[in-house]
Amino acid sequence: MYNVLIVDDEAVQREYLREVIPSLDPRFTVAGEAADGEEALAWLAAHAADVLVTDIKMPVMDGLALCRIAYEQYPRMRRVILSGHEEFEYVREALVYKAEQYLLKPPGREAVRLLFAGLADDLERERGDARALRGLQSLSEEGRMQVGRRLLQALIAGAEAEIGTLFPLAYRMKIPLFEGEGLLLLLAIDESSMREQGVAPHERSLFDYILNQVTAELAQSTALAWTLFDSRERTAVLLSGTDPQALSAGAEALFGKIRQTMRDTAGLTLTGGASSLIEDVQQLDAAYAEAHAAVCRKYLEGGDTLYASGDGANSAADAFDTLVQAASAELSDPYGDRRAAYGRPALDALLPNGRKLDAACAYGLVAALLGELQRLAGGKRHSGQWAAAWQALDRAIPAGNPAVWTATALADACRSALAPLTAAGADPEPRPAFEAAERQLALNIRAYIDANYAEPISLALLSDKFRASQQHISTIFHKHAGTPYIRYMTRVRMDNAARLLSAHPDMKIFEVAERTGYANVKHFSYVFKKHFGVTPGEYGARE
Template sequence: MYRLMIVDDEPLTREYLKRYFQSCGGDWEVAAEAMDGSEAWELLQSRPVDVVITDIKMPVMNGLDLCKLVSERYPHMKLVILSGYDEFSFAREAIQYGVHDYLLKPIVKENLDETVRRIAADLDKARHEDLALRTLRSLSNDTTSQVIKHFLKAAVAENELEIKTLYPLMYRLNLSLIEAEGAVMMLDLDMHHLLHSSVPVSDVALFRFILHQVAGEIVQQEGLGTAFLDEHQQVCCLIAGDNEEEIRQRSSVLHEKTGNFMRQNTNWTVTSALGSAEDDVLKMHQSYYQARRAMYCRLLAGGDRLYVYAEQQPLLRRVGELEQSVASIQSVLLDGTELAPSLTVGGLVDLMEKRDGESIFRYGVLVIQHLAEIRQLQLRDSQQGEAAQLALAKLKNAVLSHPEDFSKEKAVSLLVEIVNLFRAANRVPDDEVRNEKSIVEQAKDYICSHYSEPLSLAHIAEKVGVSTAYLSNLFHKQMNESYIKFLTRVRMEQAARLLKLNPPEKVYDVARKVGYISVKHFSHVFKQYYGTPPGEYANPKS
């Protein structure tokens, strides 16, 4: 049942509305009536309702003043105003106070019906969301931790469907993962240990699990950030800090402590890679892909160390060639052509500085890992793990059987066999063609209207009716900036406007009104954007 208050100085209007809602069955209850805004405000202190329907022109306190008070004190309460044709300018002014709808006098029943239907739908949605939120807040800390890890997994993979579900949830649970900046760090076992030990291939997954648990415990104990697994079961950590240098130091601590534990207890060594520092959790996919690139460096300069993307530019030029070769091999898996494997694998073999058994094994592991990722995306089940284990066992046996230097032909033949274990088909649907400018304008309009809410690219793409990837590319093409930069600009401009009011709004209130959970995070972004903290911007020193 929805509780309603009617506020109007005309008895006939109050009586009409009361009879109307009584005819709606048991869904609505007229909990209170008032002749002006002052009386209504007094009643609301003791009789909270779901909806207030109020006239604009009334004695003592008019409807606009009542709406302002209600919006400030009871922001979740729905407001509907009644106005005559000559009062339309007042109705427009009331919109800034969160008025849900307005009705013209004399009231037309069909218009009232439509307004009531919309309000009831909104109230139902709000109640269901509130119930879900209260249920989630009652869950354990472990469950909340799993929500965070699932969100990070989705964020770095740009899984917009899950981001669309989890990001608003994170926002409503006040789960801020970074206060200023954060970067993704990737950790991986150095697989050459497998070549020279009696560890069975099937146990690699076990040691990766141990690596994940160890990294997670160290991250938690040291307060470094959050450990999680990406969609390929690769160990990753979101390292948070106030700046790049602090993030770099924290990453070194994690790498050293994790590596020492694994070396002393399992004989495995660990290589880590750190991506760029970002100021928004929705940009962590950029840091993640840089960490993935930096991880290639161990093929060129050895493992058992931490590679920081920003510090590896000379090596990264060679990494680019490796990426192209691996991408070519992955394309073989996607298009299924028969002649391509030997050509693409040959290109990778040409990049090897030497072709001894250990080098062949390292590069073969790289191929297996990337083909397993493609296979995983195609099958979404355990078959990809079985294919990877079979390929890894074949690679190990072949290298141990012929530990001497490989000829190019022999190396190519072995890696082609590996590729053929993963051959599968893949289909990628085409995006629908629509007016590009119109799509971007719709996206911009939606951002400008909803900047105070948790907005992800997936959510915006759904609203304008296109795919996430298509909207991302289109936004860059039309605007020469990403959607997240545009959103940040809108939020910062609105924040500056609120801070310049007389008197200025409090920084805490401004942060919430422009879509930030954490005041510290908001202040960090604001200072980067305007060059001064929000407090000083609101009250500049004379």
């Protein structure tokens, strides 16, 4: 039931509304009446009303003055102007003070019915939202932390649809995600230390979980720290604060504590990667890319240390990611030349000018490759094949081997390790048909992105639509389009955003963001500047 206050200096008008409102919509009751604005304010001081219906022309205090004060003191109360005057100035001033409707006297029954039906729907939505908010705020602290972690993981992955859902939720739940500036710390257990301690590959997930729990416990003493898992089940820590120097020092100190604890309890060593400082949580995907690139330096320089972003780290990360893509593509191609060295171009890029690796780095690189392939497409091979692949790796790069490893030797080790995964299956279809099907799938995905870039698109959605695994779609698109699908989609969205800004310079930035597939305008602006080097506003102004 919603309470209505009627304010009119004409008693007959008050009586009419007192009778007609509840008869037309029983969700409302007339809880009070007043003859002028001052009397109405006195009533409101002692009672609650959901809807104020007021005449404009009244003695002592008119309806516009009443609406002005009510808007300031009772902002959630709906205000309805009722007057016999049709002048536009009355309507305009009424709207300034958030009157929901302007009715001419005497109002017809149908006009009253429609007005109060709309008000009731609005009030019910508001009450429902308030109940939902109270429910969210009453969640346990762990429940709130789960929402925060899910959002941060979505930001790392660039999952636009999930970001659009969780960001408003986290805001309404008042979850403290970020303060001042931030830094992302990414942690990975060194593969060579796992072999030294006799940890079997299938036990890796257990120790990754232990690392995550150790990190979460040690990070509790930090003012604002979030401990997360990334898609590779590595532990990431988002640290933020208002003192940049203390933030960097805190990340180093936290890494030192975690490394020592894992060494003491499990005999395992860690490599960490620290991003540069970011100013907004929307930049978390860029911070993650930097931290990942820093961690990849261990494949060249060894583990058991904390690497900072920069210093050529991107080249190692790009080479490793290309190596994964190349090996995955060759494994999925039943016509691949098994005499060729897997990912040789990527290894040449990783080890230019004849650079060599020691055995620990060599094993760590190939073990990381094998682990990533197993994560991406483990279900396509049976457990015996994966066990054989790990055994083949141990034979190809034996423990304690003092030899140094060139790109050629590493390619041979990759080929040996992955050979058990290439066991012949059913006779494949003729190669021309196979290649044509791949190219057509890539073309279909491109066409879908071109036509639907304004909608949430993810690998999971593409997998469902084109009835292929996510890894297959990712690999085939990269192979035939020459770029990862996410980069292609970003380019399409940015090109269309630039077109909109050029064609419609007066268009609001949030409108451009919505029309190009971004649920959050801050994230859109960040991606736009990263792509074009200028903000959307600067781009539109120069056109």
